[in-house]
Amino acid sequence: MNIDAFWIILTGALVAICCSLLGCFLILRRMAMVGDAISHAVLPGIVLAFLFSGSREVWTMLIGAALLGVACTFLIEFFHKKARVQADASIGVTFTTLFALGIILISVYAGKVDLDQDCVLYGEIAYVPLDIWLTESGMNLGPRTVWIIGGVLVVLLLFITIFYKQLYLTSFDPAFATAIGLSTTLWYYLLMGAVSLTTVAAFESVGAILVVALMVGPPATAYLLTDDLKKMLIISALAGTIASAAGFYLALWLNGSVAGAISAVIGLQFLLAFVFSPGHGLLAKRRQPVAVMKANA
Amino acid sequence: MIQHVTNPVLEVHDLTVSYQRKPVLWDVDLTLPQQALVGIIGPNGAGKSTLIKAIMGLLPLNSGFVELFGKPLEEVRKRVSYVPQRESVDWDFPASALDVAMMGTYGQLGLFRRPGSREKKLAMEALEKVGMQDFAHRQISQLSGGQQQRVFLSRALAQDADLYLMDEPFAGVDIATETAIIELLRQMRDNGKTVVVVHHDLQSAQDYFDWIILLNMRLVASGPTEETLTPPLLEKTYGGRLTELSRVSELLQKKQFPIRETKPTRK
Amino acid sequence: MNTLWDFLSMSDANVRFVTIGSVLLAASSAVVGCFTVLRKRALVGDAVAHAVLPGVCLAFILTGEKNPLILLLGSFLTGWLSLIIIDLVTANSRVKEDTAIGLVLSVFFGIGILLLTSIQHSNNENQSGLDKFLFGSAAALVGQDLITFGAVAVLLLLSVLLLYKEFKLVSFDLAYARTIGLPVRGLELLLTTLTVLAVVVGIQSVGVVLMSAMLITPAAAARFWTDRLGAMVLIAALMSAFCGAAGAYVSFTAPAMPTGPWIVMLLSLLAIVSFILAPKKGLLARYLMQRRLRRQMTRENILKTLFHLGEAKGEYEHSYSKQQILERRRQPLVRMKNGLNALRRQGLVQESSNGWALTPPGKKEAQRIVRLHRLWELYLTEYLHLASDHVHEDAESIEHVLTPELEKRLEELLDYPTADPHHTIIPQQP
Structure with missing residues (x-):
């Protein structure tokens, strides 16, 4: 394995861990499609941040675009609650609008924005090793992206460990959570903020579609393998990491997009869990009724 | 027959609550005594669950206020425990019975503290009280309906409150569990707690509760069981809605009228 | 401006074809979309839209050419497969529907991207233009493509027209439809097939990524203008057709521009305008109604206050100053002034030097x-x-x-x- 491959896989793994940790909470709240919506909706934010900050000012970009993700969830709620648009239609209308806006901005400012339409969808993870962070003394610290995503991962890990019980309770039983004085709205928007931040940080390297795949796939796989949220978080992070490594080599072999290949591996992982999971797989379910019948006989 | 008590555990004052702009409870005004087992009784859609949700601050009020132990909810949250309907949560959630029981201790932990061995011990004790200690590490979807209900109860017990509000704890529960639960509720009452239960079955209400609230869009009666579970009052509760009240409710919704001109003065 | 004129005059046969094609594609997806949205399957449509990409690529890999019929068949197959998998996963595991949709959507699309990039890197000179499926390009609709996709669109519209009454019942009340002996299962299957077909033809103009907007947005917008299904379908189709034509125009004037996003942007604008301005259901209409009610209440309260003042005195048509009215009933001064003026116009109160008094009708x-x-x-x-x-x-x-x-x-x-x-x-x- 050469050094470039190492950096690419490391980036993929970091993104995978960030996305799959948050994804666990998303799918348990039945909000997978809101995650999908956010991952598309941050695009105009990223483009605008590019335009206004001129250079690639990392933190302005992250925060600006992340705010747009939160605005997207707010819009979804607004259309649904205030304008009384059907819930699923409200998600569909909001994210396609924002994403279309983003693509138009990219086409209009094609010269000024260092992004192209395809990159938006499946990223340019292969270029990660090219953008090296050099200190003033000329020391090579490795790719800039790795540092950014690493930073986001640290923030996320702190967020989830410190506020685990709030995230857990508001996801499981919002009514009880409110009754003991937790604000479900606050934790909802904090979680959505975290999802937006992760999406934005991951966007450039892996694109919108892999963000969705990583937010939904590994958590769904883990959900079939365990009955304990803590284990579910760990398993999905592991599954995501494995998928990003395996995806890299698959892409190499097929000479295709790394993000696409990682999604394909994620699909395969889920398929395996769906069929073979010891507790919740298809085979286990087939076997169970037989065991019960035997016990009765 | 609406009997008020002095020094009540719970005071509901002129409470009006609506759902999608349609009032479902009109001007409910009642007080509950300390150390009592209270049943909220009424037909489907009478607003029974709405009443306890409104008390717990889960629904916005159109008018009136609620006081618990003479104070607004915010100040006494730790002394009040709420048991939602069993169907309100996803039982496929990756959690064990112990995890759920432990949630009862979260209120006391504050923002940053994480549950530790003390909380685990409290949760185990609560599970023992409902006879679920052997199932502590079982995933909640593998429990029967009755067992799930017991786990919910244990979570409330772990909270160690003084007032308990329970939404249909007997729904979908086998007879053995029902007996066990009511025995437990009696013990709680004997230890000085007040337990308010939304209940469906008139037959058993007679022996379960010492105080009955009869509800059908409005408060029909509130008082000691022997004075409230009388044929005329039951007839009033179950003998159909008040036509005019329903008509006005529908009008308010159809014309999108504000249910009250002014916002409630106290929260 | 000249280009707009060129476009509108349709003197160029190519423009004519492309425009007619886009309008047909847009309208047919909007019509089918109405049923998708009403059956609360809007996001499933999104998954299907993403899932056709691997079908397109596979069809190309297998045949090595861009025959529209073959591509259509390929995308139809994977589109269908994605639906089956979503249903299979939700029915046979604890995974919930939203997760299954998200998973199928991203995995199918990921595979599609993998194949697409793989084809692009393979130096097959035939492949250029496959990436038009990502964001759509109406102008790429020429010759045989147009005829094939146009025919499918017409077929779609016809089947909805013929089975309108049955589809209506299935979308509205499934259980009832079953009790009156409709072949519900078959109809549902047909509706689903139509959704897949609508997606397959629609991606020509907007591309797979934004295709779901073509199903969802016109339907959601049309819902605000009417409560009748027939009218809803018609309005959605018209809105969509207009945006489809606009998309063809963009494609015609700026071939480098992806048309999909422009069509979607226009549709979204129409939708947002509908959410706000539609009569009765729109936000503005509801706000105005609330305001009218509040004003009516204010006026009635003023009348009542004057009555109460008169009741105390035993003389109802006596005049009172604003101050006296305010003492009896606290309210913002401006609101009371407006209320009094409105009442005077209605002839219910009159103003004199002594203040305000009820008239006999008042x-x-x-x-x-x-x-x-x-x-x-x-x-x-x-x-x-x-x-x-x-x-x-x-x-x-x-x-x-x-x-x-x-x-x-x-x-x-x-x-x-x-x-x-x-x-x-x-x-x-x-």
Whole structure:
């Protein structure tokens, strides 16, 4: 394995861990499609941040675009609650609008924005090793992206460990959570903020579609393998990491997009869990009724 | 027959609550005594669950206020425990019975503290009280309906409150569990707690509760069981809605009228 | 401007074809989308849209050419497969529907991207143009493509037209449809097939990524203008057709521009305008109605206050200053002034140097409101057993909503009362 491959896989793994940790909470709240919506909706934010900050000012970009993700969830709620648009239609209308806006901005400012339409969808993870962070003394610290995503991962890990019980309770039983004085709205928007931040940080390297795949796939796989949220978080992070490594080599072999290949591996992982999971797989379910019948006989 | 008590555990004052702009409870005004087992009784859609949700601050009020132990909810949250309907949560959630029981201790932990061995011990004790200690590490979807209900109860017990509000704890529960639960509720009452239960079955209400609230869009009666579970009052509760009240409710919704001109003065 | 004229005159046969094609594609997906949205399957449509990409690529890899029929067949197959997998996963595991949709959407699309990039890197000179499927390009619709996709679109519209009544029932009340003996399963299957077909033809103009907007947005917007399904389908189709034509124009003037995003942007604008401005259901209409109600309440309250003041004096047409009215009933001064002016225009109050007074019709109206207030108070004490000091606040609001019919009913129930719970006289009907 050469050094470039190492950096690419490391980036993929970091993104995978960030996305799959948050994804666990998303799918348990039945909000997978809101995650999908956010991952598309941050695009105009990223483009605008590019335009206004001129250079690639990392933190302005992250925060600006992340705010747009939160605005997207707010819009979804607004259309649904205030304008009384059907819930699923409200998600569909909001994210396609924002994403279309983003693509138009990219086409209009094609010269000024260092992004192209395809990159938006499946990223340019292969270029990660090219953008090296050099200190003033000329020391090579490795790719800039790795540092950014690493930073986001640290923030996320702190967020989830410190506020685990709030995230857990508001996801499981919002009514009880409110009754003991937790604000479900606050934790909802904090979680959505975290999802937006992760999406934005991951966007450039892996694109919108892999963000969705990583937010939904590994958590769904883990959900079939365990009955304990803590284990579910760990398993999905592991599954995501494995998928990003395996995806890299698959892409190499097929000479295709790394993000696409990682999604394909994620699909395969889920398929395996769906069929073979010891507790919740298809085979286990087939076997169970037989065991019960035997016990009765 | 609406009997008020002095020094009540719970005071509901002129409470009006609506759902999608349609009032479902009109001007409910009642007080509950300390150390009592209270049943909220009424037909489907009478607003029974709405009443306890409104008390717990889960629904916005159109008018009136609620006081618990003479104070607004915010100040006494730790002394009040709420048991939602069993169907309100996803039982496929990756959690064990112990995890759920432990949630009862979260209120006391504050923002940053994480549950530790003390909380685990409290949760185990609560599970023992409902006879679920052997199932502590079982995933909640593998429990029967009755067992799930017991786990919910244990979570409330772990909270160690003084007032308990329970939404249909007997729904979908086998007879053995029902007996066990009511025995437990009696013990709680004997230890000085007040337990308010939304209940469906008139037959058993007679022996379960010492105080009955009869509800059908409005408060029909509130008082000691022997004075409230009388044929005329039951007839009033179950003998159909008040036509005019329903008509006005529908009008308010159809014309999108504000249910009250002014916002409630106290929260 | 010249280009717009060129475009509108349709002198170029190519422009004509492309425009007609786009309009057909857009309209057919909007029509099918109405049913998708009403059956709450909007996001499933999103998954199908993403899932056709691997089908397109596979069809190309297998045949090595861009024959529209083959590509259509390939995308149709994977589109269908994605639906089956979503249903299979939700039915056979604890994974919930939203997760299954998200998973299928991203995995299928990921595989599609993998194949697409792999084809692009393989130096097959035939492949250029496959990436148009990502964001769509109406101008790429030429020759045989146009005929194939156009034919499918017409087929779609025809089947909806023929089976309109059945589809309506299936979308509205599945259980009932089954009881009257409709082949519900078959109809559902057909609707789903139509959705897949709509997606497959629609991606030509907007691309797979934004295709779901073509299904969802026109339907959601049209829903705000009507409560009737027929009208809804028509409005959605018209909106979409307009945006489709606009997309063709963009594609014609700026071939480098992806057309999909422009069509979607236009559709979204139409939708947002609908959410806000549609009569009755729009935000603005509802806000205005609320304001009208509040103003009516203010006016009625002023009349009532003047009546109460007169009641104390025993003389109802006496004049009072604004200050006196405010003392009796606290309210923002501006609101009261506006209310008084409106009442004067209606001839219910008159202004003199001494202040404001009820006119005879004003007194009559005031009497009606006070009467309703006191009747309701009495009803609350008699039938809800509220204490007499608890009924005022409730009656303050309900007095404004009671109809003459309810008034009559209350009178009968309360046996034509003369006094309210506070022993004040209930004014009789004049």
